[in-house]
Structure formats: structure tokens, C-alpha cells
Amino acid sequence: MLRRDSNRNERTQLSSDAALKVIYDRYRVSYAPFTINDFVHWSGTTVKRTKNIVHENSSNKQPSSIENNRGSVNVRTIPKFDPFVVSHKTKFYIAEENIPRIYKKAGHIEAAILDNGVVVGFWKKKNNRLDDFMLFDNNEWLKDQVIREAKRMKLLDSTEK
Incomplete structure (x- = not known):
């Protein structure tokens, strides 16, 4: 079903870091609890790049643990x-x-x-x-x-x- 209020020809331009942040946020919602190494394993990116994405925006939640x-x-x-x-x-x-x-x-x-x-x-x-x-x-x-x-x-x- 196509939303009538959206233009399907319209594309959002994201930098690679912004796109990785979107993917990280979706991963966090879907697969928590997890660690940064889990995300790196799943996404194929690097630990350093992931840590930069996580720490650049203070509203990002850190990976949670099962104990929580x-x-x-x-x-x-x-x-x-x-x-x-x-x-x-x-x-x-x-x-x-x-x-x-x-x-x-x-x-x-x-x-x-x-x-x-x-x-x-x-x-x-x-x-x-x-x-x-x-x-x-x-x-x-x-x-x-x-x-x-x-x-x-x-x-x-x-x-x-």
C-alpha cells in the first residue's frame, strides 16, 4: 500500500554516517540487548566508526544488557x-x-x-x-x-x- 501523502520519486540524501546511524537505531530497537561488537558483526562496519555514531548524539541509548x-x-x-x-x-x-x-x-x-x-x-x-x-x-x-x-x-x- 502506497501512502498518498508521500512522493515515491522523492529521495532522501543521507551521508554514509547518517545512514549508519539510522541502521544502528533500527538495530537497537530490533535486537536489544546487544553490544557494539554485535552490531559491528551484523553490519560489517568498524568498531571505531560505530562508536563515533553512538557518541556523536547524546540522545542515542547505549547498548543494553540482559541484566537490565x-x-x-x-x-x-x-x-x-x-x-x-x-x-x-x-x-x-x-x-x-x-x-x-x-x-x-x-x-x-x-x-x-x-x-x-x-x-x-x-x-x-x-x-x-x-x-x-x-x-x-x-x-x-x-x-x-x-x-x-x-x-x-x-x-x-x-x-x-
């Missing part, structure tokens, strides 16, 4: 190959011993379960329905939260458990 997001219940299911799990250089959001459970051989990446931005398990679907899920820790409260999220995402009927 702790404290509220935020269980989410994300699909296979979700950008969250492929857009960071380091795997700070998953315990080292659980990396092989999400990142399989031949580049396959499982659908993950997140709790406040930390991978706590994986899930599988069959015929667009939740087929099975596995949590890395045996936590009944978290299992209930995953089922609640699956119902919210319409992966389960409200009567299923």
Missing part, C-alpha cells in the same frame, strides 16, 4: 532461525552447555523459548501447532508460562494443556 531486563515475566517463543539468535556475535543469551541444543550441525537453529531474553529451552511444532517443548531446567512454573505463551500465540487451544 530482569525482574518481569517475559516468556516468549521464537521461530527457527529467528534474528535474535543469529544477530549477535557472542552467544551471551544462552548458557554454554545449552548451545548445542539450539545450534545444530549443518547450521540448523532450533526454535527457542526465551525468558527475559535468555534462552531456556526449545520447542517444535507440527501442523502449525505446538507439538513438544523442552526446558533446560525442570521448572514447573516456567512450563506453565510456556503453555500460556503457546495459547497466546494460537499454537494451542485454550482448552489444551
